[in-house]
Amino acid sequence: MDERIERARDLYERAVFGGDAGGLDDADRGLNGVEADLALARGRIAHARFLDGQGEDAGELGLFARAAELYRAVGDVRGEAEALLWVGIFHQVVRGDHGTAVPVFERAQELAVRADDRLTHSYVLRHLGFAEHVAGRLEAAGQRLEESVRLRREIGFLPGVAANLVGLAYIAAGDGRPDDAARLLDEAHALAETTGAMGILRMVEEARAQV
Template sequence: MLDDPLHTAVWRLRSRGCWHDAAELLSPLAATDPVAARLRSSVLTEQCMFTAGSWEAAEDALRAAEAIAHTDDERGAAACERGHLAYAATLFGNRDRADEARAALGRAAALLGPDSRTRPLLDFRRGLLAQHLSKNASSAQAAFQRAHAAALSHGDALLSSFTWRHLAAMAEERGDRAEARHGFAESLRIREELGYLIGIAPALVALASVESEPEAARLRAEAGRLVRLLGGVPAWLARRLRAMEAAPEDSAAAD
């Protein structure tokens, strides 16, 4: 298991986009500890999602985590990571691995007990698949609500920042701007409080999508400064912000 100083060091590096350094810190323990191995895999998958690169390193880390998983809970947690990597590759890596993602998350659901600490994360990731790959809004909403309730109950602030954001996005799709604004603002607040620097720019742009001008423009400008500070990550957001700057009259539609 990770001790507090190592966990803190890994978090500080990860939250600033130093994924390679965070993975290196975890490497010695990850050789034998399933929890450290899964965290290392998760860190490198996050790097893929923010940079649209380094897929091979994430795949290697995941295979290593799968190899030392022995209990049902460990195998289920590793399968959850497998599903997330396949989802990320489908969304950001120009590879259709949607079937692999669904199969892996289904396997995770079968292996994880109802009280497993990985269950809330699994629910969230199943919501992502339903929302972005299956386009099933009702299934996504139900999965996000389960994950959200569990994240709040367990005090998982980082996961709750994601569930707030995705529930808000679904509210925005339904035309409920007030609910969307509240959820996006909560997501941003939590990320700022946690110091999750790489996640703040996406949260700012999401909130801008339901704010009126000139506040929306201020939020987007702040997001742009953060993306530049972090060297152009998230890569997808950097491209989006450049497009919005090139065609400001279309920025509301782009959001």
């Protein structure tokens, strides 16, 4: 059992049997954190189903928004950053609405930097790069993805590095640099193969066919 749930039970018993209700607010804060974690996890599962071709889940956005609200209420900056990242991803990936997504990503970036959460920050930069790419700003898109690659190398998130290299290959191809695109895809393939990231390997092959 999650320690926050155990603590809430202890605080309940202290209030009911011991006559000390002073810890009930603390219990609420802990349970809000549990609820936020659960909402975020359920939202990610819904998003994975969308990526698997199972269609949009009507509850996905609400789960991420609820998680962000609860994390904010308990003062969990790292959690709020991650939840807002997923709110932005929903708007960008599921709805194709970059205009709504970008300000959410920018707020998530501020919070991720404050919390020194380099993983969430790397995801934010990746998706801001996508928005720049769609807008035709290839140089800015490349800068975002390269910074995301740097962060992911620092924390050893190699499948994520490979995914970003695929994005950089598309940018290189769009910028008239086919040799750079091929080199980036070669590195992405090697990293994905080494880490067993089969989904990224499929992305590499799709990119090779297109660029």
